[in-house]
Amino acid sequence: xxxxxxxxxxxxxxxxxxxxxxxxxxxxxxxxxxxxxxxxxxxxxxxxxxxxxxxxxxxxxxxxxxxxxxxxxxxxxxxxxxxxxxxxxxxxxxxxxxxxxxxxxxxxxxxxxxxxxxxxxxxxxxxxxxxxxxxxxxxxxxxxxxxxxxxxxxxxxxxxxxxxxxxxxxxxxxxxxxxxxxxxxxxxxxxxxxxxxxxxxxxxxxxxxxxxxxxxxxxxxxxxxxxxxxxxxxxxxxxxxxxxxxxxxxxxxxxxxxxxxxxxxxxxxxxxxxxxxxxxxxxxxxxxxxxxxxxxxxxxxxxxxxxxxxxxxxxxxxxxxxxxxxxxxxxxxxxxxxxxxxxxxxxx
Numbered sequence: 415x416x417x418x419x420x421x422x423x424x425x426x427x428x429x430x431x432x433x434x435x436x437x438x439x440x441x442x443x444x445x446x447x448x449x450x451x452x453x454x455x456x457x458x459x460x461x462x463x464x465x466x467x468x469x470x471x472x473x474x475x476x477x478x479x480x481x482x483x484x485x486x487x488x489x490x491x492x493x494x495x496x497x498x499x500x501x502x503x504x505x506x507x508x509x510x511x512x513x514x515x516x517x518x519x520x521x522x523x524x525x526x527x528x529x530x531x532x533x534x535x536x537x538x539x540x541x542x543x544x545x546x547x548x549x550x551x552x553x554x555x556x557x558x559x560x561x562x563x564x565x566x567x568x569x570x571x572x573x574x575x576x577x578x579x580x581x582x583x584x585x586x587x588x589x590x591x592x593x594x595x596x597x598x599x600x601x602x603x604x605x606x607x608x609x610x611x612x613x614x615x616x617x618x619x620x621x622x623x624x625x626x627x628x629x630x631x632x633x634x635x636x637x638x639x640x641x642x643x644x645x646x647x648x649x650x651x652x653x654x655x656x657x658x659x660x661x662x663x664x665x666x667x668x669x670x671x672x673x674x675x676x677x678x679x680x681x682x683x684x685x686x687x688x689x690x691x692x693x694x695x696x697x698x699x700x701x702x703x704x705x706x707x708x709x710x711x712x713x714x715x716x717x718x719x720x721x722x723x724x725x726x727x728x729x730x731x732x733x734x735x736x737x738x739x740x741x742x743x744x745x746x747x748x749x750x751x752x753x754x755x756x757x758x759x760x761x762x
Contacts, residue, residue, distance in 0.1 A: 429457050432454060434478070435479070437476060437480065437481040440539065441515060441535070441536070441539075442515070445495075445503070445535065451538075451539065454539045458540060459541065461476040461543070462475050462544065463542070463545070464544075464545055464546070465546035465547070466533075466548065467550060468559065469550075469551060469553060474536070479512075479513070480511065481513050481514070483514075483516075485517055485529060486518060492504060496528075496532060497531045499523050500519070500520030501517055501518065501523060502520055526560065529560070530560040533560065533564060534564075544568075545565045547570070549572065549574070550574065551576070555582075555585060556585040557585060566592055566594055568595040568596070569596045569597065570599070572599040573600050573601070575602045575603075580606060586605070586607075586609050587609075591611075593613060596615065596616050597617040598617065599619045601620070601622070602621055602622050603625060604625075609627065609630065610629030615636070617636075617637060617640075618638070618639050618640070619640040619641075620641055621642040621643070623641065624647075628651055628654035629654075631658075632654065632663075633664075634664060634665045637668045638668055638670075639651075639655065639667070639669070639671070640671045640672075640673075641671065641673070643673070649672075651672060652670065652672050652683065655667070655735070656735065659735075660717045661719065662719035667737050668739065668742075669737070672734075673732050684713070684726065688715060688716075689715035690715075691712070692714045693753040694714075698745075698750060699725065702736050710729070711728065712725055712728075713725070713726050721758075724736060743760050
């Protein structure tokens with residue numbers, strides 16, 4: 415096999431070679447060699463996502479190569495340093511889908527110090543397009559987690575099954591004021607308080623929101639809202655959103671979904687609101703909902719403030735409100751467009 419001096423390559427050739435390298439190998443080499451790290455830092459390799467699965471692992475995804483960094487208590491790891499922090503490290507390239515890097519603290523280092531050192535190292539050599547965060551266990555106050563030093567804008571932010579210790583009111587208030595996310599998932603939290611703050615996200619999904627008041631949904635940031643709850647509490651959330659939307663609020667809302675037995679209550683909410691059988695086909699409605707929800711008995715209605723159109727779909731276990739914006743009319747059939755022209759919702 416013919417070899418060559420990687421560090422002696424011109425910059426353009428060096429970049430092309432590095433782009434074909436495994437991500438874990440790049441991480442290992444930039445930890446082992448300061449010279450190699452400086453060379454990589456000159457251009458920073460683009461990666462699509464960096465995901466913290468706090469506190470157990472991190473994942474890096476790039477179309478050409480993906481990596482998983484696991485913070486496990488594993489024996490037989492090589493001793494080295496990363497950003498001055500002593501660590502033990504080993505790699506595994508046997509998985510065909512992603513390479514693995516095992517990291518644990520060295521002598522006198524803590525788990526938090528190691529995870530933050532790995533984070534700062536990755537951010538020094540990679541140019542990240544999107545950040546994700548998943549909180550799977552709460553060992554510290556959420557406000558003190560190191561990620562806030564490096565990122566407050568996320569693609570996905572997910573808090574799931576945090577029950578002991580419970581999330582505090584101060585922590586939830588902090589999240590409300592500091593998260594900026596495309597998708598925010600809050601699932602199965604047990605809390606000793608009721609919370610009415612809103613969140614800076616476009617897509618909000620809450621499961622079993624016993625802690626949430628309807629005020630949580632009162633924001634123009636939301637484009638899609640999903641509520642999963644096994645009670646008629648979802649009716650109160652739907653009631654709040656519908657009333658706000660009818661008065662001109664929730665300007666960017668495109669979809670509201672509530673998964674529970676709310677059918678009778680939801681139909682009652684339309685009393686006094688003029689509505690007609692939907693002008694959209696089953697296929698068009700299923701395309702909008704993306705989940706293949708039943709479309710029987712769907713009705714259309716318009717809000718009085720600006721005439722914007724909405725469609726309500728109901729079955730025994732869900733209520734789905736679809737709000738139509740101009741961009742959605744591009745994907746309906748010509749026969750439906752004719753109906754929409756008669757309603758003056760699209761131009762001739």
